[in-house]
Amino acid sequence: MFDIRPGEIIEYDYRSSNIPSVSTTSLKILQWNVERNYEADGILKKIKELDPDVCVLQEIDIDCRRSGNRNHMEELCKTLKMKGVFVCEFWELESPLRKDRDQGGGLHGNAILTKHELTDIRVIDHQYQPFFWERDGALLNEPRKGRQVLLITRYTLASVINRPTCPSILIYNVHLEVFTGIIGRVSVFSELFQDAHFYTNQFPYQAIFGDLNTMAHSIARLSPKYARDRYRFLSLGETEASWFDRNILGYHIMDGPLNIRLLTMQRSSWTPLWILKSMFNSSNKLISNWGLSLGIWLTGFSADVMIKARNPGFYDGWPIQHDTLHNPAYFGLFKAKLDWTLLRNMEIKHQQYGNIDYKLSDHQYLMMEVDTDSNDILEDDNRRNALWLLRRQQFMNTHRIGYSRYLVLFVLLVLVLLALVV
Known part of the structure; x- marks a missing residue:
């Protein structure tokens, strides 16, 4: 196993000596949860075909038995001729508790890769940790080791993309916990809004990409494994993505x-x-x-x-109804928008998605070509905020449920409140 602890970084640079010249100010960014690199060769081929400038990837394995004991991070950087940083979230412990398909023995984490320069590389140690893998992972037949002293098991990777003659872009790669609920995920995510707001003046162009695991709806509500708080009932009638979009992305920092x-x-x-x-x-x-x-x-x-x-100005470039995971288990009833591409002070020039047959991963990939807003917009608060609202409305969920369902929701709310009192 690598001499790397959870929360630490591995870096590779396989760019050619001639860093590509920039002929346009736009940037192609790929978001993809690659599901432990089970289909490593197909994933490499697809990313090479897409030819992104930046890759934001979750669930990368290094030396795990389940994915062929390969260093998939180095293979990605080498094949794509990119510079990349990988944050280790877990030591995936080899154990008889695991199925062969889940067997560990190596590292597991998330990465940012680019053709350009990566600077200001940071790992955000989250204050809120809704699930402690080192303590409870064995209960899920996936024993893992995180950072022992602080009981930290999830991290967000942040770095700045630098290109000649172009504005720098601060990018976050986040993978929120699946074995929790809305309260746990929002608590962790709120720290990213705080961090992004802190860096506003230094890096006004920002992106938060990742797998937010917004899945506490549909039949997942019935499972205390996947929906572990009161919002399994209190969000009844809508998806977690819709709830998240309205209550988190929809509340601007200037609102109060x-x-x-x-x-x-x-x-x-x-x-x-x-x-x-x-x-x-x-x-x-x-x-x-x-x-x-x-x-x-x-x-x-x-x-x-x-x-x-409180949202400092991010919007998502995909409709709330765009599901990026459709689980064939449970008779195909469960699907969700798990993957998000949140942009701040940038416009979308082009976008595409793929892996809709889920052969390469259990997630679709999302790719978009973006460009930075002009300085005139950045310097005008009213214009900037109006543009943020306009961009949000382009992808706003307009689905509403009937009043009969609201009656059911009201009854459930009363029952939950009574349960809290008792």
Whole structure:
């Protein structure tokens, strides 16, 4: 096994001595969860055919038995003639608990590769960790080892893409936990909004790509393994992607100091805890604090998460209904939009997706050609925010459910609140 601990980076550079000249300001970025490189050769062939400038990849194996004991990170960089950084999330322990298809023995993590230059490489150690793999992985027959001291098992990789004569772009590669629920995923993701906002002045052009595992809907609601919090019921009637788009991406940082949509459990056409907004905004500090405390108790989100989970200006370039995983198990009933390509201060020139037969991975790939907004737009807050809203509306989910379902939701909400009290 490599002498690399979870949370540490491996870097390869197989670019030719002649770094490609830039004839256009646009950039082609590929997002793909490659599912442990089971179909490594097919994946390499497809990426080479797509010819992206940047690859943002999740679930890369290095020296794991299940994927042929190969260093897939080095193979990707070498074949694609790119520079790449890989963050190790886990040591995949070899164990009799694992099936042959899942057998470990090596490293597992996520990577960013590019034809250009990578600088400002960072690993974000998340404060919120909704599932502890080192402690509980054996219960899922997948024993893993994370960073032992801090109990950190998920990381986000961040780096800056630098090209001659072009603006730098800050890119995040995130893979959120699947064995948790909406509260756990949003808590982790909120830290990325905070980080991106911190780097706004230094790197105004930003992208958050990754597998967000937004899957707590449909038949997954019935499984306490995949949907582990109260929102398995409180989001009934919509997909997790739709819930995430409205309550997280839809709440701009300029809308207020705290995400009111989380505080009030906002739905597409009604707000169950609307009274908490009035309480929180009260000039009476005692009433305001009561409103916040009640919201924390009822929603499950901490005040810290509600503050961080405010969008500094990202939008997703794909419709909410665009599913990137369709599981053939469970009679093919489960499908979800798991993969996201969030852009800030950039426009989409062209986009494509593929692997729709899921032969190379259990995820579709998403690729888009993007270009940076002009300085005139960046320097005008009103124009920039109006453009963000316009871009969001292009892909906004307009699906609504009938009033009969809202009655069911209301009854379920009452039952959940009663359960909390009892």
